[in-house]
Amino acid sequence: xxxxxxxxxxxxxxxxxxxxxxxxxxxxxxxxxxxxxxxxxxxxxxxxxxxxxxxxxxxxxxxxxxxxxxxxxxxxxxxxxxxxxxxxxxxxxxxxxxxxxxxxxxxxxxxxxxxxxxxxxxxxxxxxxxxxxxxxxxxxxxxxxxxxxxxxxxxxxxxxxxxxxxxxxxxxxxxxxxxxxxxxxxxxxxxxxxxxxxxxxxxxxxxxxxxxxxxxx
Numbered sequence: 001x002x003x004x005x006x007x008x009x010x011x012x013x014x015x016x017x018x019x020x021x022x023x024x025x026x027x028x029x030x031x032x033x034x035x036x037x038x039x040x041x042x043x044x045x046x047x048x049x050x051x052x053x054x055x056x057x058x059x060x061x062x063x064x065x066x067x068x069x070x071x072x073x074x075x076x077x078x079x080x081x082x083x084x085x086x087x088x089x090x091x092x093x094x095x096x097x098x099x100x101x102x103x104x105x106x107x108x109x110x111x112x113x114x115x116x117x118x119x120x121x122x123x124x125x126x127x128x129x130x131x132x133x134x135x136x137x138x139x140x141x142x143x144x145x146x147x148x149x150x151x152x153x154x155x156x157x158x159x160x161x162x163x164x165x166x167x168x169x170x171x172x173x174x175x176x177x178x179x180x181x182x183x184x185x186x187x188x189x190x191x192x193x194x195x196x197x198x199x200x201x202x203x204x205x206x207x208x209x210x211x212x213x214x215x216x217x
Contacts, residue, residue, distance in 0.1 A: 031094055033084075033090040033092070034084055035082070035088075035091075035095055036081075036090070036094055036095050036098070038077040038084070039095060039098045039099050039102050041073075042074045042077045042078060042103075042106060043101070045070050045073060045074045046105045048070055049070040049071055049109065050109050050113060052067035052070055053110070053114075053169060054113060054117075058117045064169060064170055064171045067169050068166055071106065071165070074106045075106075075166070078102070078103055081095070100136075107161065107162075107165065108129055110168075111128060111165065112125060114165070114169070120184075124188060127188055128161065128187075128191050131191050131192070131195040134199075135195060135198055141202065142202045142205050142209070145208070145209025146205050146209065151194065151197065153190065154194050157194045160186050161191065163183055164183040164184035164186075167180035167184075168180055168184065
């Protein structure tokens with residue numbers, strides 16, 4: 001047996017010339033699916049967002065409004081690219097790597113710029129970015145034993161962070177400026193709580209994995 005289906009070999013047992021090339025073309029085309037394109041757009045938006053946020057010293061309301069628009073587009077694409085990839089089986093190795101990088105790049109750049117401008121305390125930026133870095137390291141720590149799925153709390157954390165940061169990007173005053181403080185406070189609490197829960201799950205998963213390995217020996 002050749003291992004080549006008859007349909008792929010033109011009804012005979014012989015491979016059709018160019019069959020491998022055709023398969024390679026399909027695999028290459030899969031990189032340019034809509035989910036990956038949205039991720040690429042989000043990556044491209046990062047330097048543009050930083051430019052808009054820091055333009056004219058970083059305090060011009062008009063430029064801040066444009067920066068908010070870029071940030072909003074990035075957050076929207078973050079919601080849709082993962083949904084599309086899972087729903088239509090568009091998951092690729094590129095997407096697995098680029099999607100979390102794009103997420104952390106847009107959020108990290110926003111937090112750092114806001115703290116640099118004096119709008120957001122550095123400790124808030126440190127807590128959020130420290131949590132993200134710690135969770136990334138935890139994933140590598142337990143990856144051989146399994147993957148911890150995204151929780152409802154984690155999704156709420158992402159929503160709260162995106163909403164809070166978006167409000168800080170805008171040049172808000174009065175009651176809205178006060179409101180954004182409390183939204184950010186909620187985001188920080190969710191960041192810490194979900195981070196601690198992720199640590200708990202990672203420890204449990206690792207212990208179960210080690211126990212299973214020992215039992216199999």
